[in-house]
Amino acid sequence: MVAGINPRALLRHETILAILGIGVVAVLAFQSDRFFTVENLLNQGRLMTEVGLVALAMTFVIATGGIDLSVGSIVGLTAILTGVFWQNLGLPLPLAIVGAVAVGTFGGFVNGLIITRFKVPPLIATLATLALYRGLAEGISQARSVRGYPDWFYVLGQGSVGGIPTQLWILAAAAIVAAVILGLTIWGRTVYAIGSNEVAARFSGLSIDGCKLAVYTASGFAAALAGVIFVSRVSTTRSDMGTGLELDAITAVVLGGTSIFGGRGTIIGTAIGLCLIQALKNGLSLAGVKGDGTIMLIGAVLILAILASNIFDRGGNR
Amino acid sequence: MSAAVQAQAARRPVLEMRHISKTFGAIRALQDVSLTVHAGELHALMGENGAGKSTLMKVLSGAYRPDAGGEILIDGVPAATGDPIKARAAGIAVIYQELSLAPNLTVAQNVFLGNEPRRLGIVDREQCNRRAGEIIARLGVSFSARALVSSLSLGERQLVEIARALSTNARIIVMDEPTTSLTSRETDSLFEVIATLKAQGIAIIYISHRMEEVYQLADRVSVLRDSGYVGTLARADLNASRLVAMMVGRDLSAFYKKDHRAPDSARAVALSVRGMSDGRLLTNCSFDLHKGEVLALAGLVGSGRTELARLIFGADRRSAGTMELEGKPVTIGSPREALDAGIAYLTEDRKELGLFLDMSISDNISMGVLARDARAGGLRDFTAAERRAAKAIADLSIRTRSAQANAGSLSGGNQQKVLLARLLETEPKVVILDEPTRGVDVGAKSEIYRLIDNLANKGIAILMISSELPEVIGVADRVLVMRDGAIAGEVTASEGEPLRQEAIMELATGAAQK
Numbered sequence: 001m002v003a004g005i006n007p008r009a010l011l012r013h014e015t016i017l018a019i020l021g022i023g024v025v026a027v028l029a030f031q032s033d034r035f036f037t038v039e040n041l042l043n044q045g046r047l048m049t050e051v052g053l054v055a056l057a058m059t060f061v062i063a064t065g066g067i068d069l070s071v072g073s074i075v076g077l078t079a080i081l082t083g084v085f086w087q088n089l090g091l092p093l094p095l096a097i098v099g100a101v102a103v104g105t106f107g108g109f110v111n112g113l114i115i116t117r118f119k120v121p122p123l124i125a126t127l128a129t130l131a132l133y134r135g136l137a138e139g140i141s142q143a144r145s146v147r148g149y150p151d152w153f154y155v156l157g158q159g160s161v162g163g164i165p166t167q168l169w170i171l172a173a174a175a176i177v178a179a180v181i182l183g184l185t186i187w188g189r190t191v192y193a194i195g196s197n198e199v200a201a202r203f204s205g206l207s208i209d210g211c212k213l214a215v216y217t218a219s220g221f222a223a224a225l226a227g228v229i230f231v232s233r234v235s236t237t238r239s240d241m242g243t244g245l246e247l248d249a250i251t252a253v254v255l256g257g258t259s260i261f262g263g264r265g266t267i268i269g270t271a272i273g274l275c276l277i278q279a280l281k282n283g284l285s286l287a288g289v290k291g292d293g294t295i296m297l298i299g300a301v302l303i304l305a306i307l308a309s310n311i312f313d314r315g316g317n318r
Numbered sequence: 319m320s321a322a323v324q325a326q327a328a329r330r331p332v333l334e335m336r337h338i339s340k341t342f343g344a345i346r347a348l349q350d351v352s353l354t355v356h357a358g359e360l361h362a363l364m365g366e367n368g369a370g371k372s373t374l375m376k377v378l379s380g381a382y383r384p385d386a387g388g389e390i391l392i393d394g395v396p397a398a399t400g401d402p403i404k405a406r407a408a409g410i411a412v413i414y415q416e417l418s419l420a421p422n423l424t425v426a427q428n429v430f431l432g433n434e435p436r437r438l439g440i441v442d443r444e445q446c447n448r449r450a451g452e453i454i455a456r457l458g459v460s461f462s463a464r465a466l467v468s469s470l471s472l473g474e475r476q477l478v479e480i481a482r483a484l485s486t487n488a489r490i491i492v493m494d495e496p497t498t499s500l501t502s503r504e505t506d507s508l509f510e511v512i513a514t515l516k517a518q519g520i521a522i523i524y525i526s527h528r529m530e531e532v533y534q535l536a537d538r539v540s541v542l543r544d545s546g547y548v549g550t551l552a553r554a555d556l557n558a559s560r561l562v563a564m565m566v567g568r569d570l571s572a573f574y575k576k577d578h579r580a581p582d583s584a585r586a587v588a589l590s591v592r593g594m595s596d597g598r599l600l601t602n603c604s605f606d607l608h609k610g611e612v613l614a615l616a617g618l619v620g621s622g623r624t625e626l627a628r629l630i631f632g633a634d635r636r637s638a639g640t641m642e643l644e645g646k647p648v649t650i651g652s653p654r655e656a657l658d659a660g661i662a663y664l665t666e667d668r669k670e671l672g673l674f675l676d677m678s679i680s681d682n683i684s685m686g687v688l689a690r691d692a693r694a695g696g697l698r699d700f701t702a703a704e705r706r707a708a709k710a711i712a713d714l715s716i717r718t719r720s721a722q723a724n725a726g727s728l729s730g731g732n733q734q735k736v737l738l739a740r741l742l743e744t745e746p747k748v749v750i751l752d753e754p755t756r757g758v759d760v761g762a763k764s765e766i767y768r769l770i771d772n773l774a775n776k777g778i779a780i781l782m783i784s785s786e787l788p789e790v791i792g793v794a795d796r797v798l799v800m801r802d803g804a805i806a807g808e809v810t811a812s813e814g815e816p817l818r819q820e821a822i823m824e825l826a827t828g829a830a831q832k
Contacts, residue, residue, distance in 0.1 A: 185696040186688045193685055196674040203633065203665060203672065204685040204740065205654035263676050 013257035013309040014269045020305065021276045028283030035283045042165055046157075046233065048278040049167040050075065050226040050242070052271075055249040056178040057222035059270045060215045062253050063182070065195040065262025066122035068216060070111055071223040071249060073133035075242025078104035078227030080137045083146030083237035093153060101224040107133055108220015112213035130246070134239075141239035149235065157232030167229045174222070179267035191215065195262025252277055255302050257309060276301070330394065332357045332521050333410075333490050338377055338388035345729060347373040348384075351547040353523075353540055355490065360512065360522045362532045365542035365565055371525050374542065375492050378523075379412040380405035392490075411483030412492040417475050421468035426450035428467055429482045453481045456518075457511050473504025480511060491515065492523045497531060498619050502827070509535065529558060541565055574792025575767050578774035580811070581608040581795065587645070588779035589661070589748045591630060594639035599625055599803035603639070607748065607779045612770060614794035615783045617826050622803040623783045624666055627750045630781075631663040632656045644747065657686060660747035664737055664754060666783070668730075672737045675726035679718055680707035682725045682736050686744045710739035715765065731762025738769060749773060752783045767793055791817045799825035 029036035054071045061068045078100045085096035107129065114125040159166050182188040190211045193201040202208050223242075231237050256273030258265025277298055284294045333355040340348040348370045355361045363371050376382045378390065383400025390397045398404040419428050427434075429450045434441040450463035459477050461470060467478060476496055483491050497505045512522060512535065526532055532539060533556060541548040541564040548564045585608045594603040599622045607613050615623045628634045630641065632650040641648050643659055650656045656663070665671035674682050684691060684703040691699040707721040714735040718728060725736055734754065741749065751770070755763045770793060774780055784790050790797055797809040799822055807825040811817050 181696075184698055184700075186692045186698045187696055189681065189685075189688055189698060192677060193674055193681075193688075196677050197670075197672075199671045200665075200674055201685070203631075203653050203663065204688075205652075205657040205744075206685070206688065207654065263674070 013305075014266065014272060016308050017256065017269065017272045017276065017305055020301070021272055021279065024276060024283070024301075025279055028279060028287065031283065031287035035286050040282070040286075042163075042168070044278050044282050045168040045171075046165040047282075048274055049165075049171045050230050050233075051245060051248045051252065052171045052274050053174055053222045053226045053229075054219075054245060055252040055270050055274055056174055056267060057215075057219040058246075058249045058253045059178070059256070059258055059265055059267055060182060060191055061122075061219050062250070062258045062260060063191050063195045063262055063265045064212060064215055065198065066115065066212070066215070067126065067250070067260075068108075068111060068122065068219045069126040069246050070107065070129040070133055071219060071226075072242040072245035072247075073130045073137065074104045074107045074220055074223035075227040075230060075245055076137040076239055077107065077133045077140075078224040079231045079237050079241045080141045080146075080239050082228055082231055084140055086149075087146050093150060097228055101221070101228060104224025104227060105217060105221040108223070109213065109217040111220065112216030115216065116209040116212050134243075137239040141237075143239070146237040147235065149232070153232055154235065155232075157229050157234070167233070170225075170229070175267060175271055182265075182267055187211065187214075192263055195259070195264070197263075248277070251298070251302060255305055330357075331355060331391075332393060333378075334391040334394075335374070335378065336389050336391065338374065338390075339385040340373055340377060340382055340388075341385055346545055348377070349546045351542065351545075353547075355521045355523060357489070357521050358516050358519045359537045360516060360524055360535050362524045362526060362536035362539040363542065364526065364532065364539055364561065365548075369542040369565075370545040371542055372494065373545075375412060375494065375523070375525070378405070378410060378490075378492065380410075406486055406488075409487060409489035410492070411486060411488035411490070412494070413476070413479045413483065413496065414494050417472075417479055419467050419475055419478060421466070423467060424463065425454070425461065425465050425467060425470070425478050425481070426463040428478055429453065429463070429485050431482070433486065449485070450481065453484050456484065456514070457481060458514065459507070459511075471504065473500045473508065476500065476504075476508060477511060480515075488520070490521045490523065492525070494525045495527065496524075497526070497528065529561070532556075532561075574789070575764070575771045576612075576793060576795075578610060578612070578771050581611045585609055585611070588643070589630075589781075590642040590645075592640045592642075594626060594629055594641075595637050596625060596629055596634060597637035600629065601804050603800075603803075603805050605798055605805060605808075607781055609779050610774050610777045611796065612774050612780045612782060612794045614790040614797045615781060615800060616785075616787070616790050616797050616822050617800035617806070619785065621800040621826065623800050624752055625803070626800070627663060627752055627781070627783060630656070631661060631750060633663070657744050657746075660745070661750070662686075662741040662744050662746035662748070663750045664734075664741055664752055666752035666756065668733055668737055673725045673733055676724055678722045679711070679716070679725055679728070679736055680704060680721040683707050683710050683739045683743060686740045706743060710736075710743070714739055714769065729759070729762075731758040731765075734758050734762065734766065738766070742773075746778065748779045748781070750781045750783070753785065754782065755784075755786070755789060787819045787822060790822065791819060797822055801826055801828055 025036070034040060058068060058071065081100035081103055082096055085091045085099050086093050091099065111126055111129055114120050115122050156166055161169055182191065190206050193204065193206055194208055194211060198208060227242065230241055252273040253265070253270050254260060255276065256265065256269030256271070258269065280298055280301065281294055284297065285291070331354045335351065335353040338348055338351045351370065351374055353374070365371050373382065377384045377399070380400055380402035390399055392408050397408050420431065426447045430446050435445045435449060436442055447463050454463055457477055457480060459474070461474055467475060470478065480491065496508060500508065515522060524535060536553060538550055538552050539556060539561065540550040541561065543565060551560065587606045588609045589607040592604045595601050603626055615626070617623050625634070629636045629639070632652045632655055641650065648659050650659060650661070669675065674685065680703055684706055691702050693699050704721065710716065711718065711721060716732050716735045718732065725733060728736065755766055758766065770780060770782065782794060794817065795811070797817055799806045799809065809817055809821045809825065
């Protein structure tokens with residue numbers, strides 16, 4: 001049995017998306033001979049890892065009917081703290097990384113706490129922490145950047161293992177873990193139940209607050225991990241890192257078929273959505289399309305994919 | 319036929335609905351129903367829940383388009399169907415049970431909502447207030463057009479709805495159970511308004527379950543049953559047994575099932591509730607529920623029945639009160655704790671509070687016992703869930719093509735059975751059913767009654783909240799009646815004497831005190 005709420009209806013969206021993705025890749029491959037090469041594709045995988053990690057956790061958040069806008073700021077905060085802990089506090093780099101990731105994860109936990117304890121709508125709560133965490137990052141960094149990390153650290157963002165970029169292994173592992181949790185465990189089913197009908201979930205005896213707290217904490221952790229990988233990939237630390245990353249992640253999740261109202265969505269959908277966006281971005285720029293044209297096209301694809309799946313879905317159960 | 323009725327029949331009808339049928343997929347909600355209403359007439363529409371009254375009115379208001387062959391004539395002229403805006407322009411206004419007012423706007427703003435008088439494209443507030451004031455004056459009420467709707471009582475809000483209907487020059491006003499949540503004084507003033515409207519030549523279609531209201535108000539009564547038209551009685555021909563026979567059309571004794579042995583006082587107490595209060599509505603509610611007993615909780619809407627059920631289930635916080643389950647004190651602070659202790663609750667609003675509409679039937683059934691399906695690492699045992707669903711579908715005869723179909727694709731009765739299946743999976747000792755047959759068709763109703771009877775036979779204690787008195791009398795062993803947040807009294811069946819409907823109504827309305 002396929003993981004998901006209603007395998008037939010859900011796979012339908014993902015099938016449409018996959019076909020669309022293959023079509024896009026084919027067209028782009030004809031447009032530029034530099035696009036469809038192993039080297040380029042692996043490099044694109046490298047580039048999409050940060051958004052990818054965030055999008056995986058964001059799938060859970062959106063499936064509960066919530067949203068997390070603060071992830072981009074958590075990426076920036078973690079990046080800054082990695083540098084500051086290592087350079088200014090003189091901690092060993094591994095310890096600095098662990099510390100920074102812990103703070104980023106705590107940032108997610110705070111989001112969850114605000115949402116569950118004080119019943120603040122997720123949109124408002126994370127909009128506030130988006131500003132708060134970015135402000136913290138900028139305050140701590142004082143507009144200085146940190147460079148000169150030891151070479152072993154760059155393996156994470158710039159190196160390869162077995163011919164595949166290091167961080168792509170991490171992304172793949174995270175995707176598998178996320179897919180198993182969402183599709184095959186009772187916690188995944190709890191996530192869907194909350195997004196589908198929160199009151200009914202409470203009346204069924206499910207732990208709503210615990211689940212949400214876990215989901216937002218995981219979102220913070222994923223963003224923190226993405227922050228460290230970001231630093232390693234670009235060799236430097238700046239406070240504006242990850243700005244706007246939340247929107248890329250949300251786009252991938254929604255394109256992947258997760259309902260913004262919660263209750264529906266799969267990791268495989270998010271993964272396809274992610275690849276499709278990255279392929280469009282890269283392929284179009286190689287084909288000579290300007291950046292603003294690319295953004296417009298991604299917007300159009302998003303609307304088309306949702307429309308298509310709505311039209312086909314009408315023939316299904318709902 | 320009396321002279322008055324003849325005179326009325328000679329008058330030209332303001333509304334004729336002819337041969338209206340409506341199907342939703344395979345479900346036939348209306349079958350060849352015709353209805354004629356005259357100007358200045360109050361035409362009562364009666365029938366059991368699910369008989370098709372609401373569907374017929376939705377066809378009239380344009381919310382639904384009738385199947386081919388049906389037509390609606392207004393003043394003898396065929397009117398557009400399936401278009402709410404045209405229906406409103408033709409003079410049809412519907413006042414639904416759930417009022418549709420914006421509480422933070424004034425009376426005048428609500429009356430003209432979406433239809434504001436304008437000057438130079440800008441809402442003319444002066445004119446708005448003045449005209450609303452005129453309409454309200456026609457109704458002879460006391461509040462101001464500038465009052466906020468949130469400051470009005472439910473009865474006054476109803477009058478605002480009527481004023482809104484009048485502002486669009488409605489000539490046919492449909493009222494769907496308008497008195498359900500009104501106090502008796504509010505009801506009286508509503509009736510006065512109705513008389514005023516009739517004198518102004520406005521036709522009123524009045525949906526009600528309450529016989530006495532229909533006797534008091536109706537010029538004619540039409541009855542629907544099982545989606546079809548049964549007949550129309552003129553005022554002179556009204557009599558209770560005839561109306562009931564038309565509405566029910568079948569032998570009630572076979573419909574309800576009460577095979578389980580009614581418990582005597584010697585039977586063990588399953589749930590004992592003492593001094594339950596919530597600091598708002600409920601005050602000091604105490605009762606005992608015995609094993610194998612079906613105890614009905616009756617009372618008017620707003621008397622606190624659902625609130626009490628929610629306190630027992632731990633869904634709301636209580637300010638005082640204790641409970642004992644099978645003789646042992648229990649404290650219940652959340653639905654999870656209630657389920658673990660063996661108390662299960664079927665909510666009154668299955669779509670809003672109960673079902674996961676876009677999840678599968680199988681998931682819906684297993685949701686109360688999700689943790690039971692956890693294997694190592696939290697992996698879910700899907701086969702166990704499938705087995706459970708297959709068994710429930712067979713046991714409760716849930717009609718679906720697959721356990722993987724969405725719960726939203728089921729009919730009301732089958733959705734209710736899915737919720738009952740979820741509840742039974744938790745292996746409860748005490749089951750609270752809140753309006754278990756609301757919005758459920760006749761066939762599923764009798765299946766649910768049979769299920770309740772079976773549960774009682776197994777020794778499960780059942781607390782059933784119901785607003786339908788025939789159901790209360792047909793199913794329950796004993797009745798607790800609530801009024802204004804307190805338990806007003808108890809009605810029991812004595813030797814050979816069945817439960818008396820009048821006794822319940824007297825307690826519910828407070829008439830017994832006088």
